[in-house]
Amino acid sequence: MTQTPIIKPVLQMVDISKRFDATQALEGVSLTLYPGEVHALIGENGAGKSTLIKIMTGVHRPDTGEILLDGKPAQVRNSQEAQTLGIAAIYQEPMVYPDLNVAENIFISHADRGPVVRWGKMYEDAREILAKLDVHLDVKMPARGLTLAAQQAVEIAKAISLKVRVLIMDEPTASLSQHEVAQLFKLVRSLCREGVAVLFIGHRLEEVFSIGDRITVLRDGKWISTRTRAEVTRDAVIRDMVGRDVKDFFAKGKGARGELLATVRGLGKTGVFSDVSFDIYRGEVLGFAGLIGSHRTDVALALFGIEPADAGEITFEGKTVKIQSPEDALKLGVAYASEDRRQLGLIMPMSIVSNISLPMLKQYLNPIGLIRSRQEVATAEKFRQRLNIRTPSVHSDVARLSGGNQQKVMLSKWLNAEPKLLILDEPTRGIDVGAKAEVHHMISDLANQGIAVIMISSDLPEVLGMSDRVLVMREGRQMAVLDRADASEESVMAAAMGHAELAQTAEQKAAL
């Protein structure tokens, strides 16, 4: 683009394609990395970012296309080879060895430190590298106790010690606090000064704009655009990411707010979150906004009894209740659909039918405990039609469905529990645009039917479009509850980032 031609690219991905079974993960994607630049890569989940990284690091091999290192074709067949070529990656969950200490974590991958480990020299070298990065850590401390941010610092130190030329950072800020992100960016800049090319995968536009020298957008496995920081605008990037204008969706009609369903006062869990208070009415969508690390999900887990709260009071339909387990929650009519569909939401190798009936299995049992399969299937068929789940049969394994249809199965599973309060955690993460609109539609319908919905979402436009009120959290504390009229990107972000004056006025409003 506008790079000075004297600088030669260090790594080029040319016309890369990769297919997994039914899905074309990448189609003809090209990407160029120059030394000393931060190249930001963005796209919705499923856009092909992770596949591209895995090809660069030798985890997958491309079906077609080639990788050029210093202009020459290079074979990256496994991660060991990637490492010798100077390509390293840091993931969202840092890959440290919890039982080894900081210094050893930095040097464990080195093959050239002699036949015998010289502990003294290793501590010295580790201290030196950390000092260069301006990171203060005890090199003899086992990695087990480090914060995520500190673990990432260790990984960056490791990358430096390995003399990497290309460092891939896969959503490294996802679980960091604001302060930690700033620290991390400082580290990234110092890496660039040493001539390292950084590929930064992010999902928060603000961060991407602040760190990226160039920004590339992928969508549905295809390359869409690459712009320099100077050329880039927020709207253009979003348009590239989603493929159409943003304003097309995120619209919930202002429904009539029903009677009070539940009040939460001073809810807290030691060391996680504290003093969360709100009311929720039938037929209302209450958005939970906040950056990742704000512990919104932990509040939801407390309400659903997975990680019960240890302080505060919940009143449900006028009665004070204790929610100690998911069974308690389900009995009251509280349901929670997790953001992690694969790990926490659905049993992938089992059928749609058995997934949908699972939380309410008791209802499908005859007096001696056998499953009434006809009823079970009827329920699944009902939801298949109602939510338009596209599948050849309700007996298909969930694993075979697309992300959007899986999300619908998960919603069916929880709607079948006939909840009075439905908590949706990132309900549209990782599903395509069409399915997203359908999910939004569905949430509106549910609210209109009188269900109270708590929607946790990191997608700010979604929160603003869908919520009647927005509760904003930051690092385990409730910052504000904003009415729809007062909620704007600015006010929510200000509260989420902890700008005091705005938060205060919001709190006053919330008290009303």
Add this chain to the structure above:
Amino acid sequence: MNKLISRFRPEQIRLLFLLALMAIMIGFFSIQIPGYFDARFVNRISTSVAVVAVLAVGQTLVFLTRNFDLSVGSVVGLTAYIVGQQLWRHPEIPPLAAVALAIGVGAICGSINGLLIAYGRVPSIITTIATLAIYRSFLVEYSGAVPITTNLLPDWLVDLSRLSVFTVGQIQFRVLFLIMIFVVLLFQFVLSLLPFGRRLYAIGSNPDAARIAGFPAQRMVFSAFLFSGMLAGLGGFMFLGRYGNVTVLAGTGLEFASVAAVVVGGVSNMGGSGTVIGAFLGALFLDLLENSLFRWQVVSEFWRDAILGMLILAAVALDNVVFGRLKNLWARAGLQMRSEDEQKPEVAADVR
């Protein structure tokens, strides 16, 4: 409290705890049994702990990679028999060649385990339960149920268990004990100072990270089983030297003893932590207990296995419940102290 925590790491506290228990045990039995802790007793323990401790070293390597080796008992029996048989037929075989033969037979057994587990991806518990039976049945078929007895063996081997290299006072340092000490120190060196050893810890500590870092995990797991097999082979030789009699049942149950030793010695079954010294102390603890109970008239000797099992369970429960918490406490205390010591803002200070 914080000072104390920072001086000792949880693993060290655990070993100190084990040593303290041993001291208490010796104290208790000294009161109960007249003339309990004398030179003869020490000599007896030092011989009887040798075989199990060598096996425990191999088991430690395997445990570090989050695996089990339940076949060691059969490998001990098999090698003891084969070496005994060869020495019976060819008494001229020099001692070192006999040791090499034992280690070689063990290496074959260990590499079969390793191939199936590392490259065939068969879980280690399944593989070694199966090879436990396979090696044993091979032994039975091979031997035709003819036992090896002391009178068939060359004299040097029969005398081996009582042969001492040097004595301090009345305490003898016997060959078998010194072989064991050599093995323990060798593998303590390998695990703490060689890249191979450190990477073994890394693989057990975080297998995903090790895979991404491109460590040859399969080869290393294979090596762990190979070493375990070789050490079991050496153990087989020592077994032969110690008892002189080998039936088809020789070594039965040693797999449990070695697992018990490493678990009691603080080697985690979740991989990544534990030392060879710890495993040795675990073996010593169990041997001391067994020999003491044997001399203590109050409980019958048949309680041995029941107590062994409960000790394994107690050690695991203690590790998971108490020491797991201690580790976290230690990590947190370390962080807080550092942030108090240094007024500088630092990345690690943000304990969430």
Add this chain to the structure above:
Amino acid sequence: MSANQAAMPAAGESFLSVAWRRLKSWEGLLLVMLLLILVINSTLAPGYLTINNQINLFILSIEKIMIALVMTFLIINGEIDLSAPSIMGLAACVSAFLFSRGTNFATALVIALCVGLACGIFNGFWIARVGLNSLVVTLATQISYRGLARVFVEDKSIGKFPEWFNRLGQQDLIGPFPFALLLFFFLFAVALVILQYSGFGRQVYVIGNSKDVARFSGVKVPRVKFMLYVASGLMAALAGLLLAARFGAVRGDLAAGYELDIITMVLLGGVSIFGGSGTLYGVFLSIMIILNVRNGMGLAGLSGHFQTGVIGVLLIFSVLGPNMINRARAGVSRRRMQAELRKRAT
């Protein structure tokens, strides 16, 4: 994957399509294996393939089979119980010990069953409530329970049970059917109904696939696990008593080493060692295979120890086989895809 697809019977499918799908899967392979072994054995010993001989096989191994049925639940649930054979031994030893000390025999039996129950509860407590690894816990209790059995009988052999008890083991007939066979079909039917058709069975599969999804769906994971271990303990005690009746005498090492056959029966039957999939149909086939393999080798004059070695090989094969098949399949589909892409590119 084929094991997973066959994991649950999907209501509404025709019987034939289910049957065909099964035949293409691991169960199909087992069926072929079984037929092969039957043919080989028949040539070894004329008159081998008689109903009577097959029934006899069941009678001689009914105790292992009983445990294998419960073990199927445990392994599908993602756990294992290595201590079951020791519980068998312990229960039998306790009853014999009490009887030899003059306790009323019926009381001794009840106490033995209670001991089995207690052993199961003890396992279940550490695994389901405290959350320790089931392999380590049951390995430890395997040693302990066996040790306790030795505490009761020491190195003696205790016999002299009441006549009716001995007869129970000597293939006593109930009507025209041997008792052991009836017991097997009863237990198999109950296990089948519970595992494939009940809410509890569904929960067993769900937990085996993902403990976390189960927990997040309101399934009481610890309770299900706990119940399985209690069932395993109780069943083991029952099996141990039955074995004592059949042998007519009890020693400390009663049923020692049975875990090999039991685990092989389950895993060879297509139950995944990682939990979440497998069926009792497969386990039934693998039980038939193991019984006939052992019997055939016996006919060929091979010793019990040799047979045990072969079972060990079968156990390894039962995990290695599917691994290899899956890897080969993945390789084929990858190559096919690359070929297709290359074709498209040119």
